[in-house]
Amino acid sequence: MKLLLTTIAAVVLVGFLTGMATGALVALLMSVVTTENVMSAGWSALLTVIGTPLASAFIINCGAKIIINYGAKKLEFCEPRLIQLIPVAFLTLFIPVFGLLMGTPNKVDVLLMTLVGAVGGAFWSTPFVLWNIFRNVQRLLRKHGGKTGKELKAEATK
Numbered sequence: 001m002k003l004l005l006t007t008i009a010a011v012v013l014v015g016f017l018t019g020m021a022t023g024a025l026v027a028l029l030m031s032v033v034t035t036e037n038v039m040s041a042g043w044s045a046l047l048t049v050i051g052t053p054l055a056s057a058f059i060i061n062c063g064a065k066i067i068i069n070y071g072a073k074k075l076e077f078c079e080p081r082l083i084q085l086i087p088v089a090f091l092t093l094f095i096p097v098f099g100l101l102m103g104t105p106n107k108v109d110v111l112l113m114t115l116v117g118a119v120g121g122a123f124w125s126t127p128f129v130l131w132n133i134f135r136n137v138q139r140l141l142r143k144h145g146g147k148t149g150k151e152l153k154a155e156a157t158k
């Protein structure tokens with residue numbers, strides 16, 4: 001049970017951080033790097049739409065692996081996978097971050113976009129949390145033959 005809870009916490013935390021990185025990178029790209037609208041040129045729009053989520057997913061993946069491998073071995077966190085982080089980053093970019101950008105005037109609020117990205121990343125990581133719960137329940141059922149806790153205790157006392 002401890003492993004399941006730490007897995008859920010790790011998936012939500014990594015999704016939260018991926019969304020936060022996506023929101024922050026888009027906000028910084030829109031406000032600091034360029035003086036004009038980023039989406040006005042084709043190459044910069046492509047960089048924003050494709051490069052930003054991929055960069056945030058890779059940054060969070062590498063950072064989490066470093067922390068897990070060198071610092072938090074006793075917590076037994078599972079290592080994040082890019083196959084989970086990339087969809088979370090792209091969905092966070094398209095739904096909450098671009099939604100916030102559509103309603104903003106010329107000035108971009110970096111803190112607000114970072115917070116919106118973090119909430120979006122935590123939201124979009126919930127399907128992976130549910131999948132981990134489902135997979136662990138299936139594994140437990142196979143391990144114990146589909147018996148309930150009372151049946152297992154009754155067998156142990158015999």
